[in-house]
Amino acid sequence: MTARVHLERDGTIAVIVIDNPPINAGSTAVRQGLMAAIETLRTDDTLQGAVLIGAGNTFIAGSDLREFDQPLSEPQLPAVIAAIESCAKPVVAALHGAALGGGFELALGCDARVAAPHTMVGLPEVTLGIIPGAGGTQRLPRVVGIARAIRMICAGERMRAQAALEAGLVDEIASGDLRATAVAHAQRLAGRKQRLRDRAVPTADDASVAQASAAALKAGQRRPAVQAAIDAITATARVNIDDGLADERALFQQLRVSREASALRHQFFAERDSARHPSLDGAVPHAVERVAVIGAGTMGSGIAIAALEAGYPLLLLEQDAAALERGAARIHAHLASRVQGGKLSATEAAACEGRLQTSLDWGDLARADLVIEAVFEALGVKQQVFQRIDAVARPGAVLASNTSYLDLDAIAAATSRPQDVIGLHFFSPANVMRLMEVVRGKASAPDALATGLAVGKRLKKRPVLTGNAFGFIGNRLYAAYRRQCEFMVEEGAWPEQVDAALQAFGLAMGPFAVADLSGLDIAWRMRQAQAATRDPQARYVHIPDRLCEAGRLGRKTGAGYYRYTEGAQGPQVDEAVHQVIRQCRLEAAVTPRHLGDDEIVRRALLAIVNEAARLLAEGVAERATDVDVVLVNGYGFPRWEGGPVFWARERGAVALQQDFARLARLSGPGFVAASPDDLHRLLATGN
Numbered sequence: 064m065t066a067r068v069h070l071e072r073d074g075t076i077a078v079i080v081i082d083n084p085p086i087n088a089g090s091t092a093v094r095q096g097l098m099a100a101i102e103t104l105r106t107d108d109t110l111q112g113a114v115l116i117g118a119g120n121t122f123i124a125g126s127d128l129r130e131f132d133q134p135l136s137e138p139q140l141p142a143v144i145a146a147i148e149s150c151a152k153p154v155v156a157a158l159h160g161a162a163l164g165g166g167f168e169l170a171l172g173c174d175a176r177v178a179a180p181h182t183m184v185g186l187p188e189v190t191l192g193i194i195p196g197a198g199g200t201q202r203l204p205r206v207v208g209i210a211r212a213i214r215m216i217c218a219g220e221r222m223r224a225q226a227a228l229e230a231g232l233v234d235e236i237a238s239g240d241l242r243a244t245a246v247a248h249a250q251r252l253a254g255r256k257q258r259l260r261d262r263a264v265p266t267a268d269d270a271s272v273a274q275a276s277a278a279a280l281k282a283g284q285r286r287p288a289v290q291a292a293i294d295a296i297t298a299t300a301r302v303n304i305d306d307g308l309a310d311e312r313a314l315f316q317q318l319r320v321s322r323e324a325s326a327l328r329h330q331f332f333a334e335r336d337s338a339r340h341p342s343l344d345g346a347v348p349h350a351v352e353r354v355a356v357i358g359a360g361t362m363g364s365g366i367a368i369a370a371l372e373a374g375y376p377l378l379l380l381e382q383d384a385a386a387l388e389r390g391a392a393r394i395h396a397h398l399a400s401r402v403q404g405g406k407l408s409a410t411e412a413a414a415c416e417g418r419l420q421t422s423l424d425w426g427d428l429a430r431a432d433l434v435i436e437a438v439f440e441a442l443g444v445k446q447q448v449f450q451r452i453d454a455v456a457r458p459g460a461v462l463a464s465n466t467s468y469l470d471l472d473a474i475a476a477a478t479s480r481p482q483d484v485i486g487l488h489f490f491s492p493a494n495v496m497r498l499m500e501v502v503r504g505k506a507s508a509p510d511a512l513a514t515g516l517a518v519g520k521r522l523k524k525r526p527v528l529t530g531n532a533f534g535f536i537g538n539r540l541y542a543a544y545r546r547q548c549e550f551m552v553e554e555g556a557w558p559e560q561v562d563a564a565l566q567a568f569g570l571a572m573g574p575f576a577v578a579d580l581s582g583l584d585i586a587w588r589m590r591q592a593q594a595a596t597r598d599p600q601a602r603y604v605h606i607p608d609r610l611c612e613a614g615r616l617g618r619k620t621g622a623g624y625y626r627y628t629e630g631a632q633g634p635q636v637d638e639a640v641h642q643v644i645r646q647c648r649l650e651a652a653v654t655p656r657h658l659g660d661d662e663i664v665r666r667a668l669l670a671i672v673n674e675a676a677r678l679l680a681e682g683v684a685e686r687a688t689d690v691d692v693v694l695v696n697g698y699g700f701p702r703w704e705g706g707p708v709f710w711a712r713e714r715g716a717v718a719l720q721q722d723f724a725r726l727a728r729l730s731g732p733g734f735v736a737a738s739p740d741d742l743h744r745l746l747a748t749g750n
Contacts, residue, residue, distance in 0.1 A: 067083040068081055068092075068096025068100055070100050070103060074246075075109065075250070075253070076111065076113060076114060076246045076249045076250060077100065077103065077107075078114050078116060078242065079101075079104075079114065081096075082118035086121055086123075086125065087122065087123045087166070089126045089140060090130065091136040093123070094138050094140060098138050098146060101146045102146070104152055104154070111253040111254070112155070112252060113153075113249065114156075114249050115156045115157065115169070117160065120159070122156070122159055122161065122166050123162060123169060125163045125166060126140070126166075128191070128328050128332070131324070132328070140168065140169065141197045141312060144198055148258050153175070153253065154174055155174060156170035156176045157177050158178040158179065158241075159181075159241055162182065162183070162184045163186070163221070165196075168186070168196075171202040171232075172258075174256055174258060175248055175249075175257065177245040179224065180225070180236055180237070181223070182223070183221050183222070184232060184233070185215070185220055185221035186203065189218075192286070192318060192323040192327040192328075193288055193324050194292045194295055194311065196311060198311070200212070200216060200296045201304055201308055202259040202260060203215065203296075204296055205259050205263070206232055210268070210274070213279050213293055213296050213297075214278070214279065217282070217292050234248070267300055279293060287318065287323065295311045325705070326702075326706075329691070329705040329706070330695055330702055330709075333689070334692050336686065337527050337689050340513075340685070346510045348513040348514040348516070349459065349511070349514045351433045352375075353378070353431050354432070354434075355377070355379075355380060355427070355430075355431035355434045356370070357381075359381045359391070359393075360437070360438075361393070362437045362489065362493055363438075363465075364379075365491065365495075367379050367390070368398075369493055369494040369522045369523075369524075370522065371415040372415060373521050374521075375418065376420070378421075378428070379419065379420070380421075391421050395416070397494070398412040398415055425451055426455055428456050429456065431456065431460060432460055433518060434463065435465060435487055436449065436452070436463065437489075440467060445477075446474060449462065449464070449478050453477070463484070463485050464487070464502075466488065468535070468589065470531065471484065471504040472505050475504050475507075483511050484506070485502060485503070485504065485514075486503075486504070486535070487519070488535060490537075497523075497525045497697070498524065498525050498537070498693060498696040499519045499527070500526075501526050501529065502529055502530075525692060525696045527689050528689075529689075530681070530682050532683045536678060537693045539674060543674035544670050545574045545586075547667055547670035547730065548573075548667060549604040549607065550604060550666075550729070550731075551658055551663055551666060553648060553651060555653075555658055558624045558625075558640065559575075560660075561667075564660035564663040564664055569703065570700060575624040576625070576634060581617070582617045583617050590608070601732055602731035602732055602733050603733075604647070605650070605651075606644055609646075610640070622637065668707055669719075669722050670730075672707050672710070672711040672719065672745070673723060676738075676741040676744070677741060679745055680738070680744065687708045690708050694706055720739065720742065724736075
């Protein structure tokens with residue numbers, strides 16, 4: 064066949080093996096090989112059927128997305144599936160590992176599907192800004208119905224083998240050898256075809272279809288791919304399958320070359336690359352059998368939940384019995400709510416409870432392989448905690464601080480083993496947010512860092528390696544963004560206008576609503592800590608300080624940038640805040656002007672891009688695309704925009720240099736613009 068596909072014979076059954084490591088992606092070479100193999104099956108009278116199977120540990124886990132930025136080479140996947148369906152001999156897909164996207168569409172084009180017990184199947188294309196383009200929207204509804212197909216495709220749902228069997232998407236689960244089971248299944252089908260395309264679409268209830276469509280559009284934020292998927296799926300009730308397949312392909316091709324799909328592919332590859340660390344090549348993660356978390360507050364409890372749900376035995380340590388009791392109660396309540404919501408079985412919740420140990424005895428830390436400190440964000444407090452950890456933790460244990468902006472080296476200096484100290488910066492709520500920054504101190508050993516990254520993956524986080532600098536990657540970028548938004552308020556915008564403009568762009572929340580949610584006093588304390596070293600000539604906006612001085616600390620006090628009253632829906636614009644802003648403008652001798660939404664969004668993004676270029680130049684970020692991973696997974700940046708680096712690369716170096724010059728003028732003294740070399744490094748693709 065080809066180097067990526069070869070045909071073996073098992074009696075009268077052809078076993079077509081797809082061998083394109085690491086995930087057997089459905090590349091051009093794979094499609095060419097499959098076409099050749101199906102032609103051999105069609106013309107060889109000694110063969111009665113075939114089995115498609117993946118080499119290694121998976122079936123086809125998706126298409127080769129690298130091909131999607133250019134014209135697709137022939138044969139395209141619909142032609143391969145058409146060849147299988149038109150062949151008079153049955154073809155059985157033998158599924159193991161993952162059968163996703165085009166891989167699952169290929170399987171749906173076969174006459175039967177046999178799966179290994181732990182196989183995962185699904186059509187995640189909508190999450191990449193496209194729709195299934197090789198029959199997924201047409202064949203899936205013929206099995207599960209229109210409403211369920213909308214739910215599955217629009218959410219990119221992944222389904223385990225047993226659930227797929229119950230849904231009719233898999234015909235048999237192999238109890239023994241997958242290949243032998245699939246060959247036997249093909250032998251039983253000899254002389255018969257059972258194509259999904261020939262099935263009638265189950266009669267759809269209009270109300271259930273409308274409900275599924277509305278829910279999908281809401282969850283998918285009405286993105287174009289969601290609407291296109293709904294259109295293609297619901298068309299199965301009206302048009303024949305050939306017309307439906309043609310219309311689906313046209314929609315797929317239109318979306319594939321869209322800016323949004325390109326941005327989502329950029330984010331996909333950025334997330335994949337963020338897990339690769341050449342500087343840690345050869346580093347071996349420690350075996351982590353038991354985790355300890357110090358601090359039972361909201362953050363510590365969230366980290367504990369994440370560890371318990373990942374299967375780790377966990378010690379939750381506190382110095383105050385009441386605080387420990389509250390932390391344990393948070394964990395119990397969370398597990399109970401997960402059971403009630405159907406997200407966790409009672410058995411799984413009980414297993415989590417069984418893995419939890421709470422203690423007031425620091426000596427219990429001696430059994431932990433990883434100790435995570437999650438106490439109050441003050442350097443002196445953390446240094447005292449690490450001194451106590453150092454006295455009792457076993458040799459070789461990895462000691463991690465959850466600090467969000469403090470100097471990790473100063474924390475590590477409180478121990479006799481700085482090589483074992485790393486940062487693990489979780490984002491709140493820690494059991495929900497995907498991002499986790501793994502912080503490299505000057506003495507952090509490669510194996511300790513590799514351990515942090517490995518634990519992050521097991522916790523189902525998106526771990527990003529960062530250098531030790533104030534705020535690391537995420538909070539430093541966010542500080543530059545928030546500061547620029549404060550500049551714009553001082554210049555003439557109102558907080559609610561800035562928030563609305565950035566939400567319209569796609570951010571989950573605007574910066575001032577976020578400040579109210581997290582508490583204005585957090586950043587206030589940080590500014591106070593930096594006051595002695597702040598450049599007296601640098602521009603400084605006093606508005607947030609004045610709000611804090613007035614006791615407006617955000618939602619927790621009922622007032623911050625907005626007012627919060629019981630019974631009211633959401634934050635309310637408060638004239639008292641406008642008055643504070645007017646007074647600060649007067650004191651700063653600022654004549655307010657109108658700022659349009661476009662200027663607000665552009666300046667906010669430019670501030671992030673400028674700081675990102677500086678972070679990359681300083682070595683805090685290892686690669687430019689890590690910035691996009693951090694902002695999308697931890698700060699509510701819209702995934703469909705790709706990230707600020709993607710945005711900057713689209714804008715181009717010449718336009719950005721002009722933008723930065725204007726931004727520097729508007730930002731005033733103290734603004735540090737990235738150099739042309741730093742900007743070039745940020746914009747270089749492959750970085």
